[in-house]
Amino acid sequence: MTVQDSPTGIDTFTAEWEAWHQRRDSALAHEHGFLAVTGLHWPTPDPQRFPGAPGTWSAGDDGVIVVLDEGEELVIDGTVVRGRHAFGVIPERGGVNAVWGDAVIEIARRGGLDLLRPRHPEHPLRTAFAGTPAYAADPRWVITGTYTPFPEPRPTTVGAAVEGLQHVYDAPGRIRFRIDGRELGLTAFNGQTPGSLMVLFTDATSGVTTYPANRALQIVAPGPDGSVVLDFNRATNLPCAYTDFATCPLPPAENRLPVAIEAGEKIPHERKPIAR
Structure with missing residues (x-):
């Protein structure tokens, strides 16, 4: 007997799908998920500031570098970072998350280019998400x-x-x-x-x-x-x-x-x- 032939089987099939769908939406609504991303930025060799992130950012053959201003800090793998920090060369499809207050700054590499994505929990796309x-x-x-x-x-x-x-x-x-x-x-x-x-x-x-x-x-x-x-x-x-x-x-x-x-x-x- 297939799922289609069994009312009980259909009920179980539907319930399992609904639980899966709910898990999907819960992951999307995570405080630092993709719905919290407020920008997509591409660092270059010329240092520059980006909205929603602290410090001045640049990228070159040695990877991404940030220079934080006085009073600014990031937390990377549980370690507080101040001043200048080099993230090193990030592998393709790899990434590092740096915590900044209640936000997370994602530093990643896609398509051979380094990128920066601030993730802020209060971003309206996330707070208004209805599934x-x-x-x-x-x-x-x-x-x-x-x-x-x-x-x-x-x-x-x-x-x-x-x-x-x-x-x-x-x-x-x-x-x-x-x-x-x-x-x-x-x-x-x-x-x-x-x-x-x-x-x-x-x-x-x-x-x-x-x-x-x-x-x-x-x-x-x-x-x-x-x-x-x-x-x-x-x-x-x-x-x-x-x-x-x-x-x-x-x-x-x-x-x-x-x-x-x-x-x-x-x-x-x-x-x-x-x-x-």
Whole structure:
């Protein structure tokens, strides 16, 4: 008996999805989450100040440097820092969080460039957050596919939410599956845990009911036979769906699905046009 055939199974399926969705929104609403970001700044060799952050910032071959004014301090890994501090070379997709009062200053590297993102808990985008709209959970969108690894991971260059920025990910393989008898495929990237996968995609709902640029789906590690489960009910928005201060990757061209995936998270309230 499948979930669709069992009322009890459907109730459990829905309850588990609702708990997952609530955890997602709670993480978004964290006091120093992406909804708290107040700016996206790109330090250069010329020292400069940035709104929402203390000190004067610069970046070069040796990484990011801050020079704090008299009376200013940051706390980095539990250590109080004053005056001049060098963060060193930050690896791609890496980052350091420096605490400044009730704020956090994120220093990170994306697309080969150093960036600075102040995160303030009182930011209106965070304090007014009312949750992310989503399609109702539906077992129809739990789909079994087949994962085929590439002989070697393929470096894959994709665009970013920030114009002119690019990300490079190693794609370990491709997933094939069927929807309504139609064979489809998605290039996969590595997921959040060892062996797991992640896909970035758009579909026929993108720009209509779901965010236009991208959605993401985390996938549990494939079985011994290469089988994978794609639960599109858990397709999520990336931070760029909520704020312009994100550098999210865009899907590779081959991940633009020609069908409507009417499942998962929808366009955030914050991005919907205001009726006039």
